[in-house]
Amino acid sequence: MSADLFTIADAPSLSDAEATLKSVFGYDAFRGQQSSVITAVLQGHDVLAVLPTGGGKSLCYQIPAILRPGLGIVISPLIALMSDQVQALEARGVRAAKLDSTQNLGERNDIWDAARGGQLDLLYLSPEAFNQPFVLDRLRRMKVNLVAIDEAHCISQWGHDFRPEYRTLGQVKALFPSVPTLALTATADAHTRADIKAALHIDDAVEIVSTFDRPNLSLRFVRRKGTVAKSIIELIAKQKGASGIIYCGSRDGTEKLAETLRKEGFSAAAYHAGLPAKMREERLTAFLGGKSKIMVATIAFGMGINKADVRFVIHADPPSSMEAYWQEVGRAGRDGNPASGVCFYNSGDLGWALRRMTLRENEGTPDQSIQKQKARDFFQMVLGQDCRKQAVRSYFGEEGINPCGTCDNCLTRGKSSDVTEPAQMLMSALYRLNGPRGRKKLIDHVLGKANGPDFTTRVQTFGIAKAYTPNVLTHALDLCEAYGVIEETLWQEKMPIVGLRDPALLKSLFRGDLRLIAPALR
Ligand code: ADP
Numbered sequence: 062m063s064a065d066l067f068t069i070a071d072a073p074s075l076s077d078a079e080a081t082l083k084s085v086f087g088y089d090a091f092r093g094q095q096s097s098v099i100t101a102v103l104q105g106h107d108v109l110a111v112l113p114t115g116g117g118k119s120l121c122y123q124i125p126a127i128l129r130p131g132l133g134i135v136i137s138p139l140i141a142l143m144s145d146q147v148q149a150l151e152a153r154g155v156r157a158a159k160l161d162s163t164q165n166l167g168e169r170n171d172i173w174d175a176a177r178g179g180q181l182d183l184l185y186l187s188p189e190a191f192n193q194p195f196v197l198d199r200l201r202r203m204k205v206n207l208v209a210i211d212e213a214h215c216i217s218q219w220g221h222d223f224r225p226e227y228r229t230l231g232q233v234k235a236l237f238p239s240v241p242t243l244a245l246t247a248t249a250d251a252h253t254r255a256d257i258k259a260a261l262h263i264d265d266a267v268e269i270v271s272t273f274d275r276p277n278l279s280l281r282f283v284r285r286k287g288t289v290a291k292s293i294i295e296l297i298a299k300q301k302g303a304s305g306i307i308y309c310g311s312r313d314g315t316e317k318l319a320e321t322l323r324k325e326g327f328s329a330a331a332y333h334a335g336l337p338a339k340m341r342e343e344r345l346t347a348f349l350g351g352k353s354k355i356m357v358a359t360i361a362f363g364m365g366i367n368k369a370d371v372r373f374v375i376h377a378d379p380p381s382s383m384e385a386y387w388q389e390v391g392r393a394g395r396d397g398n399p400a401s402g403v404c405f406y407n408s409g410d411l412g413w414a415l416r417r418m419t420l421r422e423n424e425g426t427p428d429q430s431i432q433k434q435k436a437r438d439f440f441q442m443v444l445g446q447d448c449r450k451q452a453v454r455s456y457f458g459e460e461g462i463n464p465c466g467t468c469d470n471c472l473t474r475g476k477s478s479d480v481t482e483p484a485q486m487l488m489s490a491l492y493r494l495n496g497p498r499g500r501k502k503l504i505d506h507v508l509g510k511a512n513g514p515d516f517t518t519r520v521q522t523f524g525i526a527k528a529y530t531p532n533v534l535t536h537a538l539d540l541c542e543a544y545g546v547i548e549e550t551l552w553q554e555k556m557p558i559v560g561l562r563d564p565a566l567l568k569s570l571f572r573g574d575l576r577l578i579a580p581a582l583r
């Protein structure tokens with residue numbers, strides 16, 4: 062509690078906050094959980110707030126920082142976002158500044174002078190800047206009224222975007238013990254939330270988790286057939302003037318797809334971390350201003366992107382966690398008008414994601430087993446038959462959610478395929494073939510197809526699943542991977558093969574305890 066800053070009678074109230082909302086920002090009412098967050102901060106509590114992307118997290122710290130005497134510190138990982146916010150605040154007459162590596166000594170000194178002289182309401186810092194000893198030393202001697210930590214999930218190994226530079230933010234509470242710490246994020250499951258509180262030493266923080274519902278967003282998952290570019294063009298042909306984001310798994314992929322789209326008459330640009338900063342900035346500005354309609358991007362694009370009229374988010378390649386998916390697809394339809402999220406996927410995508418995590422481990426990143434499980438969890442949802450929003454929202458800890466009625470799985474309600482039996486057949490074959498196989502070889506084997514007689518045609522499981530279509534067998538095999546029964550490796554460093562992974566899970570599949578249910582398949 063920050064009792065030293067005010068007596069209770071002095072403390073600004075929610076009606077003061079509402080007045081500021083109107084007079085400074087021009088809005089009539091708080092949205093969603095904004096008022097609960099602001100009230101808790103004004104009362105001096107530490108707060109962990111999980112608000113959906115576009116939910117208006119910035120106001121949650123801007124208004125208390127303006128109202129409370131002293132300086133509000135905001136730690137955010139994105140320099141571009143900080144610049145935008147500072148400019149927008151200054152335009153509204155709020156005294157805000159940011160400190161980052163692009164500024165020269167003179168500029169920095171001016172900012173410090175202003176802060177010391179009580180002429181600043183808000184100071185934005187990157188975590189790296191915050192961690193510098195002389196910065197901490199100066200801040201400690203100021204009257205700080207609030208420390209806001211944006212994208213707070215970056216401090217947690219359980220989060221989907223752990224950033225080592227966030228680690229040192231664990232000192233915040235010790236440095237500013239009597240000041241409310243406000244941790245904000247758009248995505249954090251219960252485990253990540255507990256982890257954030259522990260890492261920031263704000264165990265008593267008020268937890269405010271808003272609903273993850275996005276009623277205007279319709280979701281769909283599509284297995285890739287042929288080139289994804291062709292499917293995407295078909296998908297967006299009817300909305301040529303609409304703004305959209307297309308996520309690709311590789312830099313090269315973004316450039317190729319953007320080029321293909323341009324040839325088809327779409328206004329599209331690529332965006333990834335390998336492009337020069339100036340080019341990225343230009344493309345971002347063109348997109349935000351509506352001059353360029355489609356951003357074909359890697360995940361380097363997005364955190365903090367504030368564009369309300371994005372009509373579609375397409376994943377040309379799937380993300381590898383529910384958190385990443387929800388954050389990315391959540392950039393569509395922030396204006397509340399109908400918007401869609403379509404995610405393409407195929408066999409091999411999960412294997413690829415898992416191998417990249419192993420690679421990172423080999424390069425010295427700490428154990429990735431949590432991230433790997435997140436990837437499997439996500440693909441269980443992708444390949445499964447539950448309502449998409451129900452699946453996402455219950456993943457984030459919401460209870461008692463009704464099916465959305467608009468997602469692909471809801472639209473085929475009542476129709477699903479239990480693929481446990483074909484999965485058991487595939488697994489027996491894998492067991493009897495005594496070693497990993499390519500997906501196609503394995504499926505051909507259980508279908509009884511062979512390129513001439515070899516030992517595999519004499520194995521009992523040859524032709525065992527003739528009654529099923531290749532489509533059903535493919536989906537069943539993918540589900541086995543998502544549930545961790547099998548895993549994909551590379552044969553001779555290039556050819557993906559699948560092999561048995563976890564004997565306990567295999568047993569549970571054979572016993573029928575693990576049932577694999579897919580959407581209706583033909
Ligand atoms: P987040 O950081 O949660 O993604 P922002 O803080 O960038 O979201 O806010 C998203 C948009 O919503 C901004 O344009 C912001 O000005 C607007 N906004 C925030 N709160 C309100 C409100 N109470 N009423 C109307 N618009 C709001």
Ligand code: ZN
Binds near residue numbers: 447448465466471
């Ligand atoms: Zn649904």
